[in-house]
Amino acid sequence: MENESNKILEEVTGSEYKYGFYTDIEMDQAPPGLTEDTIRFISAKKKEPDFMLEFRLKAFRHWQTLKEPEWAHVKYPRIKYQDLIYYSAPRKQPKYDSLDEVDPELLETFEKLGIPLDEQKALAGVAVDAVMDSVSVGSTFKKTLEEHGVIFCSFSEALQKHPELIKKHMGSVVPYRDNFFAALNSAVFSDGSFAYIPKGVRCPLELSTYFRINAANTGQFERTLIVAEEGSYVSYMEGCTAPVRDENQLHAAIVEIIAHKDAEVKYSTVQNWWPGDKEGKGGVYNFVTKRGICEGENAKISWTQVETGSAVTWKYPSLVLKGDNSAGEFYSVAVTNNMQQADTGTKMIHLGKNTRSTIISKGISAGRSNNSYRGLVKTTRNAENARNFSQCDSLLLGDQCGAHTFPYLDVGNRSSIVEHEATTSKISEDQLFYCMQRGIDMEGAIGLIVNGYAKEVLSKLPMEFAVEAQKLLSISLEGSVG
Amino acid sequence: MLSIKNLSASIYGKPIIKGLSLEVNAGEVHAIMGPNGSGKSTLASVIAGRETFDVDEGEISYMGKNLFDLPAEVRAREGIFMGFQYPVEIPGVSIANFMRTAINEKRKYLGLDPLTGAEFLKLMEEKKKMVDIQSKLTNRSVNEGFSGGEKKKNEIFQMAMLEPRLAILDETDSGLDIDALKVVANGVNKLRRKDNATVVITHYQRLLDYIVPDFVHVLYDGRIIKSGDKSLALELEEKGYDWVKKETA
Numbered sequence A: 001m002e003n004e005s006n007k008i009l010e011e012v013t014g015s016e017y018k019y020g021f022y023t024d025i026e027m028d029q030a031p032p033g034l035t036e037d038t039i040r041f042i043s044a045k046k047k048e049p050d051f052m053l054e055f056r057l058k059a060f061r062h063w064q065t066l067k068e069p070e071w072a073h074v075k076y077p078r079i080k081y082q083d084l085i086y087y088s089a090p091r092k093q094p095k096y097d098s099l100d101e102v103d104p105e106l107l108e109t110f111e112k113l114g115i116p117l118d119e120q121k122a123l124a125g126v127a128v129d130a131v132m133d134s135v136s137v138g139s140t141f142k143k144t145l146e147e148h149g150v151i152f153c154s155f156s157e158a159l160q161k162h163p164e165l166i167k168k169h170m171g172s173v174v175p176y177r178d179n180f181f182a183a184l185n186s187a188v189f190s191d192g193s194f195a196y197i198p199k200g201v202r203c204p205l206e207l208s209t210y211f212r213i214n215a216a217n218t219g220q221f222e223r224t225l226i227v228a229e230e231g232s233y234v235s236y237m238e239g240c241t242a243p244v245r246d247e248n249q250l251h252a253a254i255v256e257i258i259a260h261k262d263a264e265v266k267y268s269t270v271q272n273w274w275p276g277d278k279e280g281k282g283g284v285y286n287f288v289t290k291r292g293i294c295e296g297e298n299a300k301i302s303w304t305q306v307e308t309g310s311a312v313t314w315k316y317p318s319l320v321l322k323g324d325n326s327a328g329e330f331y332s333v334a335v336t337n338n339m340q341q342a343d344t345g346t347k348m349i350h351l352g353k354n355t356r357s358t359i360i361s362k363g364i365s366a367g368r369s370n371n372s373y374r375g376l377v378k379t380t381r382n383a384e385n386a387r388n389f390s391q392c393d394s395l396l397l398g399d400q401c402g403a404h405t406f407p408y409l410d411v412g413n414r415s416s417i418v419e420h421e422a423t424t425s426k427i428s429e430d431q432l433f434y435c436m437q438r439g440i441d442m443e444g445a446i447g448l449i450v451n452g453y454a455k456e457v458l459s460k461l462p463m464e465f466a467v468e469a470q471k472l473l474s475i476s477l478e479g480s481v482g
Numbered sequence B: 001m002l003s004i005k006n007l008s009a010s011i012y013g014k015p016i017i018k019g020l021s022l023e024v025n026a027g028e029v030h031a032i033m034g035p036n037g038s039g040k041s042t043l044a045s046v047i048a049g050r051e052t053f054d055v056d057e058g059e060i061s062y063m064g065k066n067l068f069d070l071p072a073e074v075r076a077r078e079g080i081f082m083g084f085q086y087p088v089e090i091p092g093v094s095i096a097n098f099m100r101t102a103i104n105e106k107r108k109y110l111g112l113d114p115l116t117g118a119e120f121l122k123l124m125e126e127k128k129k130m131v132d133i134q135s136k137l138t139n140r141s142v143n144e145g146f147s148g149g150e151k152k153k154n155e156i157f158q159m160a161m162l163e164p165r166l167a168i169l170d171e172t173d174s175g176l177d178i179d180a181l182k183v184v185a186n187g188v189n190k191l192r193r194k195d196n197a198t199v200v201i202t203h204y205q206r207l208l209d210y211i212v213p214d215f216v217h218v219l220y221d222g223r224i225i226k227s228g229d230k231s232l233a234l235e236l237e238e239k240g241y242d243w244v245k246k247e248t249a
């Protein structure tokens, strides 16, 4: 009898397992939990080469030995890793038939951001009519890139078509041993993007402009790998100004950038994850490891980021300046409102001679939020004449929010020059009244002043991104004063 | 156009304006003079709708509307302009951007389409010429690093751009060299029309040689204690405020 029921149970669960995985493609997802089997399943599902599975398993075994880090300035409920779902196929079926069915609040935000109607539909998960024809846009784009020998595709595709490049570079900048979230990502990453710029090529297009709609759906464990060969140039944009709501609370991405001799990589990102409601409920936790390495002489990498979303953000885009005369830049605007918490910053590791780095960080806090900047500048013994300049500004709106700056310096070379400047300011009543006297209402005035404050960073963004980012800043702070 | 009746206003419980009345009609130029701390800037701020000041008594009507029903930005869009005694700096915001935002807000309020980039630039060039402001200035951040005189000229430029119905210029002449003073006065005179009015707050009768007022008022301790025509300003210059004080006491 007991045997019988066990058998039935097995059948039921087993078949569910079976159907869950192999038949119903739309519902294609792994059962909750994380074991070696989950990882084998993900890898098999994606038909990955063996080395990839091995990499994932090693990362997983390492992750199991780690404890989740705790930080003084970020608080959030414990994440139950065994309750999460680690693989879920991209949804192909539109959620809605028309925009009328979409949350009006979301549409209003799209409107304010000036996102074209067709993109609004795609972002909200509405069936898109043939008019947009994103396929043809995509293919002209691809063709131009191909002509220049630039590879730009999803991580999965790259694993199929260019496994040798992935094998060579993946994990070389952010090893899976790097930290808790990097290990987790390395074990279970879903997909991401791969860009490869061959020697001497100046990439003719801003990468990822045309793909942002798709990028909005790439899931919770993304991986980006950018390789710029000697003398090449690329400007890469990731993210999306439209608010991204996601049922997945935890996001742990990895971005790796490699710039060889004389190469330059500009990486820009605008992140607007759902921050949750006014109490911070339901918001996304964003734990990201981003790092670039200037491998060769005269290489240059710059990070430009505008962060307005997430309930909790933890990220420190970092740069290792290994090649002599290489340069690194970090430009950041981080906005926190309501109950948001952001702990961001950068690390600049100077290894080579005459290496230079610039850090411009602009924090904006409103509501009851907390915004921390944490930066490390390290110059090693061989880094003769290394130079760093850091400027960390905080702007406070109201008196219930917090801004914290933690600059760490680790100077291992006497000839290096490290400068740090920090300011904290408030929007004054004088400034607001001046704007209002000219006919600009309170929110418009705050938007204007905040954008002025962040201009140094916004001006580093590619043009079209910059315009959207400006609107985004204003919108993020709506209702924060008055 | 503007009718102030028995206005009393205070800040943090301290009375500043103490029962002031003033009538300004379209086409008129009024000058308000008075010693430091007498409440001139406060009066301007109250008319413009600054909320740090409390209105305790009285009424102000503007174009037939109760001014106290309108928030500051709406008063501005309705054509009230204040030239600030101490213009503030707004780092990172160019004058061009600032003005474009302001003008388009006003146009939106009036039910007009926003100006296109080209239309706006054309308007700006025109007004820059009119008030003789340097080309480069409009690309700079609002008032940031401006000299005292540049700040004041910038106020007049903004006034020219916004074409107000009622302009209140709070010591726009202070700190100007004689050439700049002429430029500012010229600007004001060029903008003068039958359907708008100007209130100039000043310490110097010199300005009134260039902007000829229809009325001169003396503001003293929160009240207008004497009004007259242009000759009153000359008399004040000669005899000082004590003279009026004694005369009205």
Ligand SMILES: Nc1ncnc2c1ncn2[C@@H]1O[C@H](COP(=O)(O)OP(=O)(O)OP(=O)(O)O)[C@@H](O)[C@H]1O
Residues within 6 Å of the ligand: B011, B016, B034, B035, B036, B037, B038, B039, B040, B041, B042, B043, B052, B085
């Ligand atoms: N924000 C403030 N806080 C406290 N007191 C204020 C404030 N603003 C104005 N006052 C006071 O109100 C009084 C009138 O000030 P107001 O600026 O209106 O004078 P004014 O006539 O414009 O003087 P001036 O000729 O020096 O410009 C002064 O005693 C001043 O100290």
Ligand SMILES: [Mg+2]
Residues within 6 Å of the ligand: B040, B041, B042, B085, B170, B171
């Ligand atoms: Mg004054």
